[in-house]
Amino acid sequence: MKPDALTPSLRFNPEGFSHVHFVYEAEDDIAFVHLDGPRPATSIEVDDAWYLRVADGEIVGLELHGLKRIFLSTPFFAQVFKPAMAELEARTGRRFFGEDDADADDIDASGSVAELRRTTDLLLLMIGQATAKHDEIRRARMAEEHRERVSL
């Protein structure tokens, strides 16, 4: 069964992965976080430009379009991204954003959960938020379908 907004629940085990792979494509402003991956998956949009990657009902990653334009212009996300960005920059020797887009580097870092602790913390927070948004969409659709059935 394909996962979608009506899928009863997405599975996620916070202790069920050992490696994190973070990729940021500067030119396109797209970020990926893969858990023990990349793995083949389907994307579920939980908010503008924010996708959960799901394989057989299990969350295996995140995809964020417009990382700089959307997330880092939001004070809350800018704050929570900061430790992970510093960790990833230290690990790769590259920098996320300069004064303008032309200075931005691609970032490609992978490591164990212990090696990328800040990045893993960020990932868990983001997946928690995304799962809550997914449930919100699912409940709204169920309510909408219920209303449609009742009005028939």
Added chain:
Amino acid sequence: MAGGNDEILIDVPDYQGIRVTCLRERWTEKIEANHPELAGRADDVAEAIRAPEMVSQDRDYGNRKHHIRLQPDNLYLDVVIEYRYTAQTSGPVGRVVTAFLRSDLRRDDEPLYVNFRR
């Protein structure tokens, strides 16, 4: 240069006749690398660009559009194209930013183009 990093893998007109390309390097190192589910499916991506069933505006970038086509496995192939003007061309040209399979479409998206006839 056949087989080189700058080899063009996808070169098709979009639904408005605008040329859209994707280099082999981008396809293998960016798109397939982060979306293994699309391995070997460059032809499907080209078809979604050439004959999309729906096109919607990207919510963040004004110069990007999502070209969407339903696949036989009942998933939607979503190809994000960025359009730019260059000194070498008289009109805009497009390049593939990314592509992915999605299980569902947003109900609040206002389509720019719809064609569900095959």
